[in-house]
Amino acid sequence: MTSPAQPPQPADSATRAVLEQLRTLTHPGLVVDSPPGAGKTTLVTHAAGVLTQPGAPCVVIAQTNSQVDDLVRRLVHLHPHLSIARLTATEYTVPDGLLTLPRVHVSTRVQDLEAAHIIVGTAMKWATVTDRRWPWAIIDEAYQMRSGTLLRTAAIFDQTLFVGDPGQLAPFSEIDTSRWMGLPHDPVNSAAAVVLDKNRDLPVHSLPVSWRLPPSAVPLISNAFYPITPFHAGTREADRALTFAASGMRTRLDATIEHAARTGWALLELPARFTHRIDPEAFHTILGLAERLLTRRATITCELHPQLRDLLPDDIAIGTAHSSQAQRLRSMLAQHYPRLHGVTVDTANRLQGRQFSVTLVLHPLSGRLDASAFHLEAGRLCALTSRHRHACIVVARAGIADLLDTHPCDEPVYLGVPSKNPDGWEANHAVLEHLTHHTIQA
Numbered sequence: 001m002t003s004p005a006q007p008p009q010p011a012d013s014a015t016r017a018v019l020e021q022l023r024t025l026t027h028p029g030l031v032v033d034s035p036p037g038a039g040k041t042t043l044v045t046h047a048a049g050v051l052t053q054p055g056a057p058c059v060v061i062a063q064t065n066s067q068v069d070d071l072v073r074r075l076v077h078l079h080p081h082l083s084i085a086r087l088t089a090t091e092y093t094v095p096d097g098l099l100t101l102p103r104v105h106v107s108t109r110v111q112d113l114e115a116a117h118i119i120v121g122t123a124m125k126w127a128t129v130t131d132r133r134w135p136w137a138i139i140d141e142a143y144q145m146r147s148g149t150l151l152r153t154a155a156i157f158d159q160t161l162f163v164g165d166p167g168q169l170a171p172f173s174e175i176d177t178s179r180w181m182g183l184p185h186d187p188v189n190s191a192a193a194v195v196l197d198k199n200r201d202l203p204v205h206s207l208p209v210s211w212r213l214p215p216s217a218v219p220l221i222s223n224a225f226y227p228i229t230p231f232h233a234g235t236r237e238a239d240r241a242l243t244f245a246a247s248g249m250r251t252r253l254d255a256t257i258e259h260a261a262r263t264g265w266a267l268l269e270l271p272a273r274f275t276h277r278i279d280p281e282a283f284h285t286i287l288g289l290a291e292r293l294l295t296r297r298a299t300i301t302c303e304l305h306p307q308l309r310d311l312l313p314d315d316i317a318i319g320t321a322h323s324s325q326a327q328r329l330r331s332m333l334a335q336h337y338p339r340l341h342g343v344t345v346d347t348a349n350r351l352q353g354r355q356f357s358v359t360l361v362l363h364p365l366s367g368r369l370d371a372s373a374f375h376l377e378a379g380r381l382c383a384l385t386s387r388h389r390h391a392c393i394v395v396a397r398a399g400i401a402d403l404l405d406t407h408p409c410d411e412p413v414y415l416g417v418p419s420k421n422p423d424g425w426e427a428n429h430a431v432l433e434h435l436t437h438h439t440i441q442a
Helices: 013-024 040-051 065-078 147-156 191-198 218-225 252-263 280-295 323-336 378-385 400-406 424-438
Strands: 029-033 058-062 084-087 104-107 118-122 134-140 157-164 204-206 241-244 265-270 298-301 316-320 344-347 356-362 388-397 439-441
Touching (some): 065 084, 134 147, 157 191, 218 424, 241 388, 252 265, 252 280, 252 424, 265 280, 265 424, 280 323, 280 388, 316 323, 356 378, 400 424
Parallel strands (some): 029 157, 084 118, 265 439, 356 388
16 A cells, blocks of 8 residues: 555645745746655645636646546545546546546546636646646646646646656656757756746745655665755654564565664665576565565554554555566566565656655666666666655665776766756765665675
8 A cells, every 4th residue: 555645734834835925926937846755745735725716727737647646536635625627638547436536527628627626637638738728737746747748838827836856757768869968949858947947036945854754764865866955854763663473584585674674774685697687586586575574464653553554565666777677577476476466566767756665676786787877867766765654675686886886977968968966876876885784695
């Protein structure tokens, strides 16, 4: 089960300051930077209620259908007096559970939904709307949105609230985009980054508290991935616990999950070997860790649910760098690990914005001969290591430190393109140095 949403009231003074400024904002927009689990979705759902006007619904834009569906559910729960509309593409099948929610209207045509108070849809769907205009739009995950998509939607809104996580993965393309690098019309630029670059006087807020990450995780994630906008944990160490109802068998798998339960981190290091993307031994290891968590009847408590409860399969996520790795893991899970049915297995890109009690991560550099820009991307490692509320366990082949030292980033430098901050090479070293204190060798 994905961990529960944060408390429904605005979490701190930073959130309240954003909501208050929205009511009197004269600028064309406002940007809110949010670290992992800082209440970004809570802010979006509260702001939607603030910005809706009689006869003028507030538009909410997300980047994926799953994000849109989740926002609709949260809006229904938070605003029982408002009607919520779900703008959908013709080929997308809306989950049955969404269709049965009260006051939810679904259509592929925006003209059918204009009586609603809030209309939610993906950025690509909103890009097809050209004949209407609204006073306000909220763009969720604005750092994941391509500037080219923003260009197609910006003209239909008077003012826009941009909410996103600057440390997560930036927009990417499967085709070569080097011809546009450094040009003002580069369509793969982040929408939020372009807006800030072209509107230097735009108000910018930061949410300084992570309610997802435990105190054991915040110092590393903040220092490695958010050097300019540091944040702190909203909970105490005593607020959460991961324990086991059944004894272990003194195996490496047991030692790893026990260490993670005590400290919040663990690295299970396999012998050095070049495997490229598909590493069956590493895959079985990571699935074995998930199985041991359930076999030993792991139990969890937290500030939202202080009563002890069992860790369930959908409280666990397995994250990878490549979709081929995720596909192989899903296949192995279905064939050999029936007890893990319900465990989420996906790439860093698709895990962004989600949270779980325990995450198991296949290190992007595990078993590789090289360290390409893709595998050194700071946002990818950040997304993988910042999904958890209780513990994060990394599985990797030995030798990553040597790989980093022999493959410093050699990306070409483009005029007009600001240097990445944080640098992916430095961020990888920082994470690896931290994990050396939590390493179990297989």
